[in-house]
Amino acid sequence: YTYKKKYIGRFPLFELDADMPDDLYANLDPKSKEYLGNKFMLLTGLTKKAWGENEDAIIGLGMLPASKGKKAEDFFTRFPSGGTGEEPYYKYKNESSHLIEETKEGKREYKIENLSIMEQDTPWVEGADGWGIGETFTISTKNRSFYKYILLMNGYISASNPKLYDENGRIKKIMVEGVTSGKKKEFTVKDTPHPQTVDISFLPEQEDVKITILDVYKGTKYEDTAIHFMILW
Template identity: 85%
Template sequence: MFLKSKIGLFKKSLFLCLFLIMGSFAVGQNFDLAGFGYTGMVPCPYFIEFQKGNKIEISWYNANQKRVKKLYTYKKKYIGRFPLFELDADIPEGLYAGLNPESKNYYGNKFMLLTGLVKKAWKENEDDIIGLGMLPAHKGKKAEGFFTRFPSGGSGETPYFYYENVSSHLVEKSKEGKREYKIENLCDMREDTPWVEGVDGWGIGESFVIKTWNNNDDKYILLMNGYISASNPKLYDENGRIKKIMVEGVISGKKKEFTVKDTPHPQTVDIGFLPEQEDVKITILDVYKGTKYEDTAIHFMILWRTEVIPYE
């Protein structure tokens, strides 16, 4: 579990050769995944293409280096806020060719997935999708992340972001030892790695600075709200999520208040009001209160160059 009461890696890149499928929340999706796809080369080449009618085609190279294709149909359920997709057949063993034998612990047909539509994404003239896929706990094992399509920097080329002047972070003590939810977690897409404020109450007034990079043109903040865990999805609602934030340019002093959506899917905040690229200070003004813990968490937050629409 988690947090100031009592509670208690992304292990290998082996699950990158799996796939991302995504549907909509009950309120209806605001973009269609059909026609979008995901590709990857490590640890095994694969291509995923979404199709109409809740269908998805997956192709990969098996142990004999022969390309194999399979068409799946899926249906969607929910675990808390997280869509859970159930395929009409298990993932075939051939997809795991040459991977760590532990991957067999996760054979199955169910996946939790979060995604967003990136406007004018990679080629600057067409939309694309980004996302985080998670395997729910299976056969007594800890849940795992298996798919991430997020560059670690706003341009997709920088290795990581820097943060400074954070006002607090949560340090959690348990029988297993000490765990810190540090500000550096904000550029770590693995599940169960949020930044969590460390003061009494909901963290109103807590702040930090996101450092910019030279020659970037980032006009957005890309974030995933709350505590995201495939092992324990209810932690999203049990803990606080940011609702209103103040964004302030460290050099210009210009500031603006924003309302953040209460969704675990990736979303952006438009900071084009700043006159130039500069370090950005984030201050929590209000939160969506958790049902169990007085802790506010942010899973991911970096500077970004284009709009992302959450899939819900």
């Protein structure tokens, strides 16, 4: 896959294809959409340095006019944090496995907590034999807001090494189950690194959500399945 490169002034960006549902912003102050818009960018290179960031990240491109002389931070805001400071609260538990990789720098763990990190090269990767079918984890909510969506980015995302997306497995079908209600539903996930949503409004109440991998898009090199990002929204 490739990112579409574009510029805001002298700042190079990589545009992600993301047309998100309007009510994805339901848990935020309405003004947040003015900041976030419906487009997402990979912050990297000169933009990263100009903004004073130490690491690459996924950000939202706000619906603000690009005026000359403005600083980069006038146009960008992190996603999923809202432009007015709101932030969802969640944690992960009951992870069935994760990959531990031996590298020259030592052990590298692709833990379930990586699902809340939008920086590149930080996926959760299952650690079971085979493609990870049947592996599970739970997203636990910390507040009383009613989440209507799963917001996710599939696969292993790396702008510096894009082939890792195809070389590793990606989730294809998942079971979403309310831990309290027991209600469950099967979903097909798109084979794309771009942000996508899964509508979980079938759940009758605010509750922890269990995810089970039912099928995968197989990688061309590694028999591992990765998810770059997944939160409730």
